[in-house]
Amino acid sequence: MLKPWILISGLALALLALLAISPAGVAGYEVAEYTIADATGDWGFPSPYAHYSRGPGYVRMSFIFDTLVWKDDEGYLPALAEGWEYLEAENAYSFELQEGVTWHDGEPFTAEDVVFTVEYIQDHPYQWVDSSIIESAEAAGDYTVKLYLTEPYAPFMDLVACTLPILPRHIWEGVSDPEGARDDEALVGTGPFRLADYNKAHGTYLYEAYDGYYMGAPKVGRIVFVKISDQTAPAALRQGSAAAASVPPEAVSSLEGAGLEVIEGAFDWNAKLMINHQKEPFSDPEFRRALAYAIDREALVEIVLRGEGLAGSPGMVPPDSDWYNPAVEAYEYDPDLARGMIEDLGYSGTEVEVLVAERGIVGWPGSRAAELIEEQLEDAGLEVTLRSLDGATLDTLVMAWDFDLALLGHGGLGADPDYLRRMTLDETLNSVRYREDDRLTALLEDQRTETDGDDRAEIISEAQVLYAEALPALTLYYPRWYWAHNGEVALYFTRGGISIGVPIPLNKMAFL
Structure with missing residues (x-):
């Protein structure tokens, strides 16, 4: 068995190699770099169709792609839609969209992107959303869209509005094999971060802030995911080579004694x-x-x-x-x-x-x-x-x-x-x-x-x-889940879990 210090040294080398990939500076951010330890590492290419079907894969994708509505520790909050209402007589949800939103390539986001996304997942099923409950999507101008349902659908807000990643029409309308799309264009979203590097073999991800984000530039310049076991994570946290990680219960008291913050999740796993x-x-x-x-x-x-x-x-x-x-x-x-x-x-x-x-x-x-x-x-x-x-x-x-x-x-x-x-x-x-x-x-x-x-x-x-x-x-x-972090980012467990209930305290809103 490798000793903890050997594993931490390996982590440090992986970080140095990963951070050297992107020459862009991170000066001017409240937190220049934030490293998250993950026990598994690889959770797939972080596009909507190529990430793995478990929660960590969705979380990695969510840093890049936004949904109509999102959640924080208190409940629903605006994302690409600044307002919404359910029209009972029409069995439809009407969304008023944010204006001035741009895709990472500079193209404007409009209601047509939402309509396109709904129609695209009906032709190319998306693993986390049941498209059969949406009868149609209609745009009323550039910033209003209606989603008509096939029947009343009680979990619509959580399972559609807060889960479906909106795709850029100008890119995805030419994609016939969404699972196989692994180029840079497949990662053009409206989210607060862009992917700078992904290494499947090492299970590492490097994200860089998108300063043109419509909710304001992120406070974190880079987010780095590095593979390291939950058992070794406490040592990485104490040494400062990781900023956040899931940790075993037996490590909680020593980590709190070392000045780290520990948060506890609900019994939702x-x-x-x-x-x-x-x-x-x-x-x-x-x-x-x-x-x-x-x-x-x-x-x-x-x-x-x-x-x-x-x-x-x-x-x-x-x-x-x-x-x-x-x-x-x-x-x-x-x-x-x-x-x-x-x-x-x-x-x-x-x-x-x-x-x-x-x-x-x-x-x-x-x-x-x-x-x-x-x-x-x-x-x-x-x-x-x-x-x-x-x-x-x-x-x-x-x-x-x-x-x-x-x-x-x-x-x-x-x-x-x-x-x-x-x-x-x-x-x-x-x-x-x-x-x-x-x-x-x-x-x-x-x-x-x-x-x-x-x-x-x-x-x-x-x-x-x-x-x-x-x-x-x-x-x-x-x-009972515990996460420990260094306090640079105020991590929290999302009310009801991220998207369809992912119980991981890495809500992208915490990094803004």
């Missing part, structure tokens, strides 16, 4: 046991419920998270959410009951493979969680094999339904509760893709068209009960 409900015996809901009784989620919190988290709700929604239903079946740990259920079903001695990946991220369900689950499932009468893979391979196998059980994790549980539908019905990696329960499917579809808050809350509550009964996957725990 979950470690999840994915269950292949498309094959026997996992296709049997009673067997899935036996698995839930067999796994000690409280022990996972105490041992894997060292008490820094909450045991998972079988209804997925975390207990600190306004949408949480406390009446959901808890499946308290009961190995004797689990063993008896498995015996009655005739599955004693069944061979089960559990896939796991080490991703170097605090809270991620890695080998320690897998070993505990192995012990508990074997105690319930199953024959368990652990299979350790790299993260990309595990994701591929899960998407192909080529697994028994797999340990994954994702955020978004602090955002609009439509995530319960998306994580159940959508054909995406983090979704369980479960439609066998007609009543559950109907409720999840109905809630997104219910615009009355109280009525929608009742639907979400009932859906949690049915999800917990079906158990297409089991939320194991919600980790």
Whole structure:
């Protein structure tokens, strides 16, 4: 294992090489350079169509591309739209756009860019926005645009207005392969920063301030992302080679003692046991419920998270959410009951493979969680094999339904509760893709068209009960997240998470 000082030296060399790429000066900014440590490193080319589908990929793209509306720690705030309203009679949202906004290449931003973007994602689906709910987009002059919906859509503000990156028509109208567009033009946005360098192999990103930004020039001249593990990040923070990083809970007190600021996030990320409900015996809901009784989620919190988290709700929604239903079946740990259920079903001695990946991220369900689950499932009468893979391979196998059980994790549980539908019905990696329960499917579809808050809350509550009964996957725990930083930038966790709920305190507004 490399010693911390060797890793930090490697970080310093990577920074020197990266910063030497761009000769532009950073004098005159309140903060000349701001270095962010990231455990994974590469999250894809930061264009709207080429970034990886997880939250860190979206965050890197968001520094370059703006949406119509954005969020901070208090709620919605204007972005490319300075004002908006819902027109119930027309089932449309009207947006008054900012005037004087320019793309990074100097071309003016207008309503035609918004109309083009909507039409473009209907021809070229964008992974984070459901374009089917938008019937059409119409411009009324250069700075007014209406988006007509196919039906009422309760999560529109979070899942469309605050998520869809607006594209420059004069560039993207000639792009037929958006995922393959990797040139400089693919990174022309209206956001506060421009990409100066990206190194996939090293997992490094260098952003430089766009002084022509319509909200005012950023206060940070350069933002640098460098790959460094969460375990080594505290040393980098203390030495000053990193300005911000996610840190393990056990490092919090020493970092605060060293004069660093520490912020704590909500329980809006979950470690999840994915269950292949498309094959026997996992296709049997009673067997899935036996698995839930067999796994000690409280022990996972105490041992894997060292008490820094909450045991998972079988209804997925975390207990600190306004949408949480406390009446959901808890499946308290009961190995004797689990063993008896498995015996009655005739599955004693069944061979089960559990896939796991080490991703170097605090809270991620890695080998320690897998070993505990192995012990508990074997105690319930199953024959368990652990299979350790790299993260990309595990994701591929899960998407192909080529697994028994797999340990994954994702955020978004602090955002609009439509995530319960998306994580159940959508054909995406983090979704369980479960439609066998007609009543559950109907409720999840109905809630997104219910615009009355109280009525929608009742639907979400009932859906949690049915999800917990079906158990297409089991939320194991919600980790408590900590980020430490040097105070040069006032980082914060976005209310409801960035975009569709990304629980990362790197909101671009903090850098302005």
